[in-house]
Amino acid sequence: MSFSDEFKNFDVAAISAKIYRSTSADVRRALSKETASLDDFLALLSPAARDYAHELAARSREITLRHFGGNIGLYAPLYLSNECDNACRYCGFNSASSVGRKTLSEEETLREADSLKSRGFDNVLLLTGESSSKAGPAYVERAVRLLTDKFTFIGLEIFPSSRDVYRKFALAGASGLTVYQETYDEKVYADMHSSGAKKDFRMRLDTPGRALEAGFRRVGLGALLGLADWRVEAAFLGLHASYLADKYWRSDITISFPRLKKCASNFMPPRPVSDGEVASMIFALRLFLPRVGMILSTRESAAFRDSFVGWGITMMSAASRTNPGGYSGEETLEQFEVSDTRGVSEVVRAIEGRGCFAVFKDWDKSFGVARYD
């Protein structure tokens, strides 16, 4: 059964009610357990959990250190193209936006890669918009092959594809796929994605599973924070991650916390999420999914990111540029405004200052595709 089939059976109203009706006693019980059950997790997301923020943070810290030690993995995004046929209302690269469009040539891609390499990065996330004519599957596959000699871990954050296309990417040397559902609220999703291939909510829900079946070793989930009720989004992120971890048991699951920021579309998030609410989400997910990697990107401020080092987050980007050619001085518009603008060594010092260890290499080319046969 695919996740979209399971999703059909979820009673969203009941899940929401469970969250909002949880009591202090439910929260205390959840905190006392070594691993939170689904009911415990929903209690930890409840308004009643606000009074237990310190206890929740302390449990998150203890679990994170036990499973990940003081390690914080560092990666860098590399934007290959900002061409896009979709019309996501919140995105700076949406098709109606008048930003300058650019797709990197092989030479430009290599220049960007060398710039990241010289800063010490070994884990790179390649990004495109959704434009099959300008930067489609053949283009992405070529880019992966071009970069396998330079980086041991290559992740993709691109247009959703079929299992066969994902198989090609995995065999070319891509190990990870990040695909945010954007929102698990079907009505909000329809409102935000009124045209283009991205309209299909269920197709997107099953995208991480297709990538894992095709052999990707790691898949990254996320909801764009600010589109819908964060508590319910967190609940579905947890359910999605838990489904994938059980079914595709050979693979790593990660969760990101992209909070909507100012971008070229001047979109105002309908349900803004506060710092404290992002923290509650991270801590509750850590108790429910102790071994899941959690990522906080440079969308967030330096101070906010640093406060999670050792407390739940296990991976961070650093010194990011979110426009194609950004590392080589290209001035095209960025997908979103980077908030943490520190250089790599500053980020490393901040991680070390919090008693943790910045890990640049944690993968090896000896690893092949995951097999489920």
Place this chain on the structure above:
Amino acid sequence: MNTTNGSLKIANRVFSSRLILGTGKYGSNEIMKKAVAASGCEIVTVSVRRADISNPARDIMSALDGKSLLILPNTSGAQNADEAVRLARLARATGVSDWIKIEVTPDPGWLLPDGEETLKAAKVLVKEGFTVLPYINADPILAKKLEDAGAAAVMPLASPIGSNRGMRTLDLIKIIVGQSRVPVIVDAGLGRPSHAAQALEIGVDAVMVNTAVSSSGDPEMMARGFRLAVEAGRAAYLSGLGPESDKAGASSPAEWIIK
């Protein structure tokens, strides 16, 4: 089981310490080096996936003294025998070691070892001249198969990695210790020095610890704690533990009163 008194012999090397430390979870290389020194260990494990030859300033390997320590590379992250074999060859080709701790853990959640693939990798690597130390479930039959395949030691888990639960597989480890003709090194799950002492008391040859030391409030002091516990457990094993009894027994028997 290795029944020589003070020292531990694995393959052709003799070690006076029976404690092995992992290096992967420390907050800094400095803290890790202090913990290694305080533990008195002579073997440390390092993940090949973490070795960064192109970036020596950030490389764990370059923070360790390869003269006083045996750096034992492991194949962490490998999901099958082929990947483990490739990582072992890489470790040897880059001059790290021809000793290899085989870890084949297809499930990144629990990191439990795949016995079938571990045995396959061990057979290949032994033939290629590696000194092979496989991480396994506490499975006595698999331990014997690995011994037959030429493994230099077997490394059964005490409980799931990072769980700090101690010797949950005690009964099976006792069988492995009783049957093994190569050293038995208990790996994974030892959360406290007393867990390590218990392992040594029943005749386990050595223990390997990572999380319990690296994630403690004071890794250096915890490393010292494990060192003392390992010595205590070994001394108890060598001196012979008394049998357990349900009844009290006076420490100065009074039978002499009755003629």
